[in-house]
Amino acid sequence: MIKVNKRYYIIISILVLFLVVNIINMLLRENNIDISEEDRVLDVGQIGYGVYNDEGNIIDNGSTILDLSSSINHIVGIEQNLPAEREYLLLVLLDFKQVSFYVDDKVHDKYKICLKGKDSYKIDLSLNVPENSKELAYIIIKMPDYKIKPGELAKAHSLQEVLSLRFRLSEKEEIINYETKYQKSAEKPLDNIFISKKEDVLKMEYIVESGSLQKLTLGNYRPQKIDYGLIAFLDWEQVNIDNSEVKFYSVEEGGRVFFDVEMPQVTESSNYQILAFPYPYKVERTNFESSYVFGSHRLHIKP
Incomplete structure (x- = not known):
């Protein structure tokens, strides 16, 4: 047994x-309730994240992006309302493979930021998208340098969760x-x-x-x-x-x-x-x- x-x-x-x-979040989307950035307020203990296009409009998580050129320009926003300083690490994947991207004209394969208390940060990035790419994912790692110690069950569960933003780039099967x-x-x-x-x-x-x-x-x-x-x-x-x-x-x-x-x-x-x-x-x-x-x-x- x-x-x-x-x-x-x-x-x-x-x-x-x-x-x-997440069922509640899905129902909000299906009822087309538009929650603008100005209206969104994080409660204490919450983390918010999302993707914006180069015009500043939110791209819903799970969307299909078909109007692609050879490159993508996105803004990944991360915010927190925590009584602590915390680091976050951004990874970018195309078809489940880690790819490099540009921030401020510099090449990165990962990008770290640090937020303090009630804080936010926007990462303005671009990346090259090969033809026939099918899925784009932004992965945000919490406290990337922290190594779990024996007995830290609550922290282990918290850091097990990654923050994900996934987008379909093709409707082909x-x-x-x-x-x-x-x-x-x-x-x-x-x-x-x-x-x-x-x-x-x-x-x-x-x-x-x-x-x-x-x-x-x-x-x-x-x-x-x-x-x-x-x-x-x-x-x-x-x-x-x-x-x-x-x-x-x-x-x-x-x-x-x-x-x-x-x-x-x-x-x-x-x-x-x-x-x-x-x-x-x-x-x-x-x-x-x-x-x-x-x-x-x-x-x-x-x-």
């Missing part, structure tokens, strides 16, 4: 709350080559993505050794199958998962699959996280979950 750490029930509660909040090397579990799914030492004991690991093997579990608690696109980051540079930049998996309704993942070889302590993109290449405003990115908990890899 599967052994589940008692603290894991906290994860379930967080997931339920997360889904409820993409043919996906799914991975077939995995095992199915008879147990019910408890999370979208989880990394642990054993597939039948979903216990959070905080620190792992360089080059060690871990079990990655993908779950699907929905009433229909779901596809995931998986990518990995080591200190916020994209790295391969078993010699592949991107891996695609399809998980049946109510299903759970798992497979081995080898941790990268490092010479100094590093942060590592795997991100799962539900509905790859199928971002739609009416499917609120298609704009999400699910993160594994952040692992601290030691040499």
Whole structure:
């Protein structure tokens, strides 16, 4: 019988709350309620983020952008109302692969900002878009340099969440080559993505050794199958998962699959996280979950 750490029930509660909040957001969009930047007020403890075009108009998360040239000019806005100083790191992905972009005529593969208290910042960026690109994603990492310590459960859950903005760049159907090397579990799914030492004991690991093997579990608690696109980051540079930049998996309704993942070889302590993109290449405003990115908990890899 599967052994589940008692603290894991906290994860379930967080997931339920997360889904409820995003259902409300979806309903607001479907009823065409326009909440302008001037009207939006963050409560204490909240973080806001969004994308604007070069004319300053908000582009709804999950939108399809078809009027593309060879480059994109966007403004990514981040704001917080927190009683603390916090750093954020912006990553840009095209078709699930990290790409460079320009800010103030300088090339970046990631861009860090720092906000203090009630504060905001706008990153005016541009990037080249190759022909036939299909999906654009902006990923915002909270406290990118922080390494989780054993026992910091609340912080681990907070930093597991990445802030995502996903946009479809083509209406053409993409043919996906799914991975077939995995095992199915008879147990019910408890999370979208989880990394642990054993597939039948979903216990959070905080620190792992360089080059060690871990079990990655993908779950699907929905009433229909779901596809995931998986990518990995080591200190916020994209790295391969078993010699592949991107891996695609399809998980049946109510299903759970798992497979081995080898941790990268490092010479100094590093942060590592795997991100799962539900509905790859199928971002739609009416499917609120298609704009999400699910993160594994952040692992601290030691040499």
